[in-house]
Each structure stands twice: as C-alpha cells, then as structure tokens.
Amino acid sequence: MTSQPKPTQSADHGTTLRNYTIGFVASLVLTLLAYLLVTQYLSADTPQLSRSVLVIALAVLAMTQFVVQLVLFLHLGTETRPRWRLFVFWFMIFIVLILVVGSLWIMQNLDYNMMSPQETTIYMKNHQGF
Amino acid sequence: MVLSHARERIESDIKVTLGFWLYLMTDCILFATLFAVYVVMQPATAGGPSGAELFDLPFVLGETLLLLFSSFTCGLALLAARARSKNQTIAWLLVTVGLGCAFLSMELYEFIHLINEGFGWQRSGFLSAFFVLVGTHGLHILVGILWAVTMIVRLSREGLTHSTNRKLTLFSMFWHFLDVIWIFIFTIVYMIGAIS
Incomplete structure (x- = not known):
C-alpha cells in the first residue's frame, strides 16, 4: 500500500548505504593523501613541494573532505524546501x-x-x- | 486520522532535527574560536617545544582512522534502524562506542605522555591552546560515548520506537559532526603543525 506512512521520510533523504560507503572511502583516501604528502615532505632531503604549496594542498584536501562528509554523512543540502x-x-x-x-x-x-x-x-x- | 497523525510526527521530526542542527552550528562557532586562538598561539612556544617536535604522526593517523571508521559504523547503525533491525542497530552502536573509546584512550595517552614529559598546558601559550582545542573535542567525544551507551540501553529495553529512532538520528548527526571537526584538528594542528 502506498498510503503506508513512513515515520521519518522527510528528514531522511540521502541515508543510503551507497552514500555512507562513498563518503567513508573518499574520506579515507583524502586523509591518507594528506598524511603521505606530509611524511614525504618531512623525509625527503630536497622536498618536491615547497612548504607554502604543501599548506595549500593540505587546505584543499581538508575542504574537500569537509564537503564530502557534510553531504554524504550529514546529508546537507538534501532536505526539502x-x-x-x-x-x-x-x-x-x-x-x-x-x-x-x-x-x-x-x-x-x-x-x-x-x-x-x-x-x-x-x-x-x-x-x-x- | 492515521495519515494526519503521521504528518504531525514528520513535522515534529523536522523541527527537532533543525533545532539540533542549530546547536551543532553554534558548536562550530565555539570550535572556530578555539582554532583562531590556536593559530595565533602556535608560534608562542616560550622556548619550549613546537608541534613539529612533539607530535607523533603515525599515532595521530591511527586516531584519525579510528574516528573516521566510527563515523561510518554510526551511519550503518542508522541504516539498520531504518531497516527495522534492532539487533543490528545495537551491534553497530556497540562497534561505534568501542571505536570511540579506543580513540579517546589514545588521546588521553597522548595527553598524559606530554604532561609526564613536562609539556603540560602550563608550559607555553602554544601548549595551552593545544590542550584546550583538542581537549574540548575529546570532551565532546566523551559525551557522545555516554549518549550512545544510554541509547543502547534504551534500544534493548524498548526496541525501535519512534522516540528511539529520533534520538538515533540526532546522535548520528552529533557523531558525524565530531568527525568533521576532527578533519580540521588533523589538518591544522597535526599536519600543518608538523611542517611548521
């Protein structure tokens, strides 16, 4: 029956296994990428990236992960008007x-x-x- | 009658989640203040050690992965509740609590280690700001763990009712939010701190 009410349907957009899995894997990759960039920089005698470029790269990675988790974990922007x-x-x-x-x-x-x-x-x- | 009652519930759910979202946003402002203090205080080491000398990066990566994985398992608990499986919900919540406890133990170990080395919050402005920022996040994690434990108790007693479902939704928002804050602690405090 289509008239069967779903208790929390409107607060619920985006809660799917697919979203959580993509969010988790993407966050994992972004975290490891940031970590590898930093350890590479610290261990290399002559780092390939300059410090300021590395800081910008880390900021971009963090902002990307911020958006990924907001949309896929906290479902921001998927609510109805x-x-x-x-x-x-x-x-x-x-x-x-x-x-x-x-x-x-x-x-x-x-x-x-x-x-x-x-x-x-x-x-x-x-x-x-x- | 049934339909209008269901609609009322949906509307009250939307209000409750919006109210909780408002709280989370003000908590963001609290953390932003602490981040601003930390960034200003970072060079103020008063002759003491800087972050680059103190932080153990593999250890921090371990903490980060634990918290990220717990955020994922918290989502799985919510999905299990949507699928109306009480046991699975409780199981994923237990995993989430376990991972949260592991994270908190690692953080406490780091704090105690620093204090024993003589690098407590009294040592420098940098360390004061560090302990306040990371400690406030840790305190939130502790509250989250206690909340999850009370929910596990309620779930096992009452099962998946409308009320427990709603609380689970709010808890998942809180827990995901704490992982979002950790992205910035990981990046600003530890990663950028290590190369400063």
Missing part, C-alpha cells in the same frame, strides 16, 4: 570567517605595533622604512 539547515549553515560559515580571519588579522597587526625598538629597527631595515 524550505532549506533552513542550509541557510543556517551558510550563516555559520559567515560568522566563522569573520571570527577567524578577523582574529588573525588583528593579532598580526598587534604583533607589528607591539614590536620592541630593536625589532622595529630591523623591520625598517628589511622593508626600507614603513
């Missing part, structure tokens, strides 16, 4: 960006403004004045 969860999620991202970027920015400026006179002299030499 109105998509309140997605809306709250983007607002959270907005707050987190202000919080993290703002903190780092301010603290860097603070470091600069709180330099000792000797450090200021060295800084001015290196940067040819302010």
